[in-house]
Amino acid sequence: MMVTTTVTSTSCGGGHCRWWSWLPLACFLLLSWLAAISPAATVAGRAVTSLPGFDGPLPFSLETGYVEVDESMGIRLFYYFVQSENDPDNDPLMVWLLGGPGCSGLNGIVQEIGPFQFATKWQYRGGVPRLIYRPETWTKFSNIIFVDSPVGTGFSYADREEGFKSSDSKAVKQLLISCESGFRIIQGSQQILSILVVNPTVVP
Incomplete structure (x- = not known):
């Protein structure tokens, strides 16, 4: 599989180039270097064909599972991988990271860009909320991986209590390993344009 990444930089006119115009390129080079030295992660996933609250089989391909990002602490990040409904072998791979931290x-899948939304027209009477298909989903043109990060978020967990003690640097390294594993999740594709999209991180 061949993975290509595009980096858009800001042009500098008149020789007055601000340092942040080079930030996208610097981040790309740093991530490429870290990916090269990061150990290969163990990925365990399975296909999901139906969900509670959704009528009938899913009209798209969904895989969920864990990526082991720290063997010593038993840290495993949970992911949701939704294949493009257009041309998954040639459409880009997007990694959608949620804020918070x-x-x-799941928030991204149901409340933001994913293929689900809650059926708000029906009055909630308890039990499992009803899910319906979102026609405006970004999976119409892209493969998307959603990650529960940092450890302790959603279904992500650690075997040892110390593993839950996270930091910005630890979270970034673990995310990098999980993102690198994302390319192997769809290893059948011939060429993938990688796109990293994030929500703002709110630090209290």
């Missing part, structure tokens, strides 16, 4: 990837 501490918002589950």
